[in-house]
Amino acid sequence: MTSLWGKLPEVAKINTPGKILAEQAAALGEMSSGIIVGEITKSGSSRGDVIYTELRATVPLLNNYRIRILRVSHGILSYPCDIQLLFTDPVTYSVVDEGQLVTVVHQALNDERLLLTLSNAIAQATAASE
Amino acid sequence: VATFLFWNIAKRPLDQEVTTLCDELAVDVLAVAECAISAAKMLTTLNSGVLKGFSAIADPASGSKIKWFTRLPIANIERVVDGGGLSLVEVKLFDCSPILVGAVHLPSKLNEGPLEQAETARVTAALIREMEIARSVEDTLIFGDFNMNPFDEGMAAVNGFNAVMDRRIAKRDKISYKGNQYRCFYNPMWSLLGDESAGPPGTFWFPRRLVRYHWNCYDQAIFRSTLMSRIGRSDVVVISESNGLVFAGSGKKWRCPSDHLPILVKIREVA
Numbered sequence A: 001m002t003s004l005w006g007k008l009p010e011v012a013k014i015n016t017p018g019k020i021l022a023e024q025a026a027a028l029g030e031m032s033s034g035i036i037v038g039e040i041t042k043s044g045s046s047r048g049d050v051i052y053t054e055l056r057a058t059v060p061l062l063n064n065y066r067i068r069i070l071r072v073s074h075g076i077l078s079y080p081c082d083i084q085l086l087f088t089d090p091v092t093y094s095v096v097d098e099g100q101l102v103t104v105v106h107q108a109l110n111d112e113r114l115l116l117t118l119s120n121a122i123a124q125a126t127a128a129s130e
Numbered sequence B: 001v002a003t004f005l006f007w008n009i010a011k012r013p014l015d016q017e018v019t020t021l022c023d024e025l026a027v028d029v030l031a032v033a034e035c036a037i038s039a040a041k042m043l044t045t046l047n048s049g050v051l052k053g054f055s056a057i058a059d060p061a062s063g064s065k066i067k068w069f070t071r072l073p074i075a076n077i078e079r080v081v082d083g084g085g086l087s088l089v090e091v092k093l094f095d096c097s098p099i100l101v102g103a104v105h106l107p108s109k110l111n112e113g114p115l116e117q118a119e120t121a122r123v124t125a126a127l128i129r130e131m132e133i134a135r136s137v138e139d140t141l142i143f144g145d146f147n148m149n150p151f152d153e154g155m156a157a158v159n160g161f162n163a164v165m166d167r168r169i170a171k172r173d174k175i176s177y178k179g180n181q182y183r184c185f186y187n188p189m190w191s192l193l194g195d196e197s198a199g200p201p202g203t204f205w206f207p208r209r210l211v212r213y214h215w216n217c218y219d220q221a222i223f224r225s226t227l228m229s230r231i232g233r234s235d236v237v238v239i240s241e242s243n244g245l246v247f248a249g250s251g252k253k254w255r256c257p258s259d260h261l262p263i264l265v266k267i268r269e270v271a
Helices: A017-031 A098-108 A112-128 B015-025 B039-046 B114-135 B188-192
Strands: A037-044 A051-059 A065-074 A081-085 A092-095 B002-008 B029-033 B066-070 B077-083 B086-091 B099-105 B140-145 B174-177 B180-183 B204-206 B214-216 B219-223 B236-238 B263-267
Touching: A017 A037, A017 A051, A017 A065, A017 A098, A051 A112, A065 A098, A065 A112, A081 A098, A092 A098, B002 B015, B002 B099, B002 B140, B002 B219, B015 B029, B015 B039, B029 B099, B029 B140, B039 B066, B066 B077, B066 B086, B066 B099, B077 B114, B086 B114, B099 B114, B114 B140, B140 B263, B188 B219, B188 B236, B219 B263
Parallel strands: B002 B029, B099 B140
Antiparallel strands: A037 A051, A051 A065, A065 A081, A081 A092, B002 B263, B029 B066, B077 B086, B086 B099, B140 B219, B174 B180, B204 B214, B236 B263
């Protein structure tokens, strides 16, 4: 029988919010020489129609001290999605595509108070491990 | 395959040598004893190597004799107990049931006689069993610097580590003595003793004292029968060279930067 299905768009070309946050988690580990670990947690709504991806910073040398940074939520389509800032003022942004998501995440990861906190965490972890 | 490396680095600044070994052996989990280097410094050096992606494993009981580092997601490793020369972690590998991995640095023969060492072994083995029961985990690997040879009382006694030399005996899983059942370990180090073995004759060169073995096998890896199908005959290795440097030649040609050779264990996925 001939398939009546249309051609699926190339999966590799879909840059999901989860993938974007995972890259930022890895970048955090790299820029802190592994002293801070970027972690991604995934969960779903009780009805199963919303997927949540949260980016956290964990400091193993400070007994796994955790800093929640932001959470992205979306349905089965990656976009549009909502970005909830968890560390800075609790604001939620709605974005329609990857470009807007990257802009908001970039802003969130450049927050001065967040960077100061991470920097202090590195200093404390370094001192604690002496 | 998940690769575990243990090295007693004798309080020397060997972070670069450790990093080179990790790169060469594609190490996933690293346990270091007698590590005077801060965890932060070790991480910086490890992550400047080829592999990268190392993080430390949380140490709530600071002052542990073992420092742990890993390339696995930190959520997959949890410290279970620390103290008395044993540092035990629970590791989730390959989406399988968790396993317990313990790294030890037990008291030196310079400080404890055979009786004290056997008692330390008994207490440590009992704690490991207690944690297996508490966590409902049967698959356990213990490796590190036991400061005992495979034939010492603490390693062989049924109420000590109960670590036997023969896979066929280990397969029984429990050995009975005077009506009590004791879970045993398989000890592959018996097969790595002496100059007919594939690697060096031992892990620690000590040609002194009236009774001398010259080579001792203080650094060992022992595991439960339930892990035997996942740790093959060539999966426990005494590392004898790195970066082109042969650590242990014959006689006095000891060129290892530490006084102990490192040991490597590979755990494979469930078939």
